[in-house]
Ligand code: AMP
């Protein structure tokens with residue numbers, strides 16, 4: 476069945492909304508402050524709209540700029556949300572994975588625990604602090620990292636993450652913020668959905684449950700884009716809708732147990748997941764790399780020899796001396812008897828593989844219309860927001876040449 480043909484009328488209606496939005500005259504005074512609203516939909520792989528009924532996202536694509544963006548290494552939630560927020564590669568902002576071993580503290584650190592409050596956990600300057608340091612206001616609703624004091628600052632409005640609020644409720648938070656009296660409207664709003672990541676993990680890519688989640692998100696966005704028009708600054712709002720990484724299916728057939736391959740007396744610790752961290756005794760490292768490379772289904776690197784395009788490995792204190800990147804869809808175990816897989820799909824694979832890529836929609840007065848941009852790495856989001864808000868970026872790894880074509884000349 477061709478989904479797209481069945482939704483033509485809804486799509487046409489929305490397209491009208493977006494076209495009038497994008498066609499709104501850019502304020503006559505060029506110096507008038509613009510506004511930015513960024514939504515991250517966790518795990519929203521770039522090709523999901525092709526398999527789902529998504530009239531709102533389809534309309535958004537026509538009304539503005541579209542591209543598939545690729546994540547920073549490793550393709551996991553916190554390293555990437557914080558790369559988008561700071562413009563820095565995870566190797567530079569320090570959140571090198573959702574879980575890592577801190578050799579200085581001699582302890583595992585997890586983003587899903589109080590560890591996030593430890594000193595120097597987060598490096599760099601997140602965009603909400605850059606904006607507020609320069610006199611603008613940021614309201615950040617559950618973007619990973621936004622509830623933490625970083626460099627002694629936090630956004631004017633923030634909240635701890637909880638999955639409970641419905642997506643309609645979250646949309647209402649943003650609508651409320653943008654419909655205040657003009658002087659109280661925040662210049663930067665960022666918000667977050669934990670879906671479709673959770674459904675994709677549980678049920679697999681293109682499963683009916685994941686498709687239902689994507690369509691639910693799309694209908695929430697339809698509501699959001701209709702209601703946000705009530706904002707007195709609507710004509711000056713730039714919208715970005717994106718994600719942190721993609722997703723790919725796993726299978727029991729694609730598993731490799733390292734336990735049976737390595738001399739376990741030489742293994743100091745493992746940091747399971749994808750990528751898979753392996754700390755071995757220094758004198759065993761060469762031999763371990765030789766064994767692992769012969770095993771196949773993975774790429775094995777000495778920490779300091781990871782190819783430059785991954786921008787990973789300089790944090791000796793947080794990255795194991797061997798880093799293993801499983802081939803797409805493969806699961807690495809280190810156990811005498813691995814348990815059955817708990818997930819149908821996962822991320823954390825090669826960030827240059829298309830399955831890890833995600834959507835990027837941008838529309839509003841600063842953006843070109845109906846324009847497909849060249850793919851770029853997601854840490855450039857920081858520079859995009861600085862440009863839209865007219866603020867000076869802190870040092871970051873973004874490159875203007877990778878993003879400049881999305882803006883009106
Ligand atoms: P993962 O799939 O392991 O990369 O993590 C994604 C999950 O992280 C989501 O399903 C959320 O439930 C959870 N999550 C997102 N933001 C936060 C946060 N600030 N604190 C704790 N958990 C979070």
Ligand code: ZN
Nearest residue numbers: 517518552719
């Ligand atoms: Zn994620």
Ligand code: ZN
Nearest residue numbers: 518672676822
């Ligand atoms: Zn996930």
